[in-house]
Amino acid sequence: AQSVTQLGSHVSVSEGALVLLRCNYSSSVPPYLFWYVQYPNQGLQLLLKYTTGATLVKGINGFEAEFKKSETSFHLTKPSAHMSDAAEYFCAVALETGGFKTIFGAGTRLFVKA
């Protein structure tokens, strides 16, 4: 069965430091992978997605993620954290069957210290 594991429910970084949020997935078929961000009291919005092609995917707000099939990973990075990046981040895998259902990870809350 498909699943998504996000390592670390909370991550804290200093402003200007590297952001690294980890995501591993399991899928029996080539996955469609997504990162979403959720700001307080809001719905989720798309940061970036991988479907096919280039394995390094760039998203909004300076975030990027690399699909590594051998490691079944899709980690999210940003070179320099900004205070406005404080939010909850969800990794997700979409299935190409059964209504294109999406399986979400449990989420990682990012704290950015001044």
Next chain:
Amino acid sequence: NAGVTQTPKFRILKIGQSMTLQCTQDMNHNYMYWYRQDPGMGLKLIYYSVGAGITDKGEVPNGYNVSRSTTEDFPLRLELAAPSQTSVYFCASSPQTGGPHEQYFGPGTRLTVT
């Protein structure tokens, strides 16, 4: 475009009461979804629809019902509310043409059952 709208934003129910959470999208998306979000648990799929007149169960459908009479609307019905249904509910839509696409989320409904 307003995107995905949900009403109400907040609601308190007594045990055993019923209510309908409304969801409307104006993007002409064929796929729509209902999720619940509990702390540390990510999003769990309740029901989804691949088009008007077609609905199917997700991961946690017990205690809920849905209908999809139009492309735009996808209401979620709670019958006999229970404290376990205290959660934040998100509606989402997606075009899902040519493979899994990102989902567009509403702002959520925060429901408390006491």
